[in-house]
Amino acid sequence: MELTIGQYSLVYNMLSFAIASMIFSGVFFVLARDRVAPKYRISLVVSTLVVGIAAYHYLRIFGSWEAAYVLEGGNYLASGKPFNDAYRYVDWLLTVPLLVVELLLVMGLVGAKKEGLITKMVIAAFLMIALGYPGELITDETSVMGMRGLWGFLSTLPFVYIVYTLWNELGVAAAEKEGKTAVLYRNIRLLLLATWGFYPIVYMAPFFGWEGASTQVAIQVGYSIADVLAKAGYGVMIYAIAKSKSEDEGYVIA
């Protein structure tokens, strides 16, 4: 793999953009915690963990990207050290269950329904990541009918289940509320669909025959943007929902 200086730097700068976004959205969630009613603060705590874990992994991915290429004769050539994209899976194994939990917590479901839903969603999220990973390691198959396709299909089952369930729960929650809170519920539903939808498309890149340097660059840039929206952006929306609900319920910042 050979990259131009422009291609290498684009990925480099986008990874750095992700690091900054994750760290400072986390700082925001910590500092703005007391602006929402106490019962919603746990969602901001979970948001902080999500972006913190993501910041940690983006720092590692950044280091791996730097080590994987050397500048030679005006271009970046593979150094021999593999670029470790598997950090993304380790990250998702921790953050995706937390992302689902923070949404369910801010929705204020109660009792057995809450606990049952959290348990089911966390297990599904874990299965989604664990089943996708073996397929991700198979990079030489171009047919959707091979093992990469099979793992991808298995991983899609919990994926569809999670997105479908959250979409429905958010629809119910939006219908129960009015004004700003209802609008925010509908917006986060769209953000969820748009950002989550990006990952299966990247997974299928080899089936579309997308390869070579520009595809690799596009994938890394795409992942960075999707992750910032799905973690930091999503966390900010969770904060907005928590704030709007706190105001509806008469909470005044002390």
Next chain:
Amino acid sequence: MELTIGQYSLVYNMLSFAIASMIFSGVFFVLARDRVAPKYRISLVVSTLVVGIAAYHYLRIFGSWEAAYVLEGGNYLASGKPFNDAYRYVDWLLTVPLLVVELLLVMGLVGAKKEGLITKMVIAAFLMIALGYPGELITDETSVMGMRGLWGFLSTLPFVYIVYTLWNELGVAAAEKEGKTAVLYRNIRLLLLATWGFYPIVYMAPFFGWEGASTQVAIQVGYSIADVLAKAGYGVMIYAIAKSKSEDEGYVIA
């Protein structure tokens, strides 16, 4: 010792997974402290110390793993620098007494019984680690009747004493409570047995004739998972117990 890229990366990624889990469970224990009644907060403080100390040692183990191998001709070969697994013993010397203490504190034992039990458990934990360590350094014995076996046996005496005592105390505590708190006590009892049970099995690996690259990889992966469950996962359960007891006692988050 020669490792494939896949084997090397698996350990690398699991050590990184442990680092992220330890750091961000610690962040959670700090941020979620005020969600439990003041008298239970000391348990969350101790949980924070445990995962903080573990994060520190996992960063060192990660660095040692990186330094111990070099990529050559598509495989990872021993670089000559020994992989320093002894960090684990230093870690346990500090964290195991703290793990025992945080459990006894959240159980809300009082007066002389509490102090006596804490003292006995801390001494036993210290003996367990200190007696196991000399045997760990003996890697060339395959018979259980040698010095490794002897140190292992001596270390097992305080191990059994600790697990037996905590098992009983948790049984008594569960019987005194009902509802969610009792269920949590029974669950943490199982978590304790399952995670602690892993360590003596690894200690005995040479006696079973388990050796070679894949055993080493399995041991490191196993240690990482056991440590994450026994420290971060256990801390989250301690938090759940503290929260459930706080609610039983009418504590409302300010």
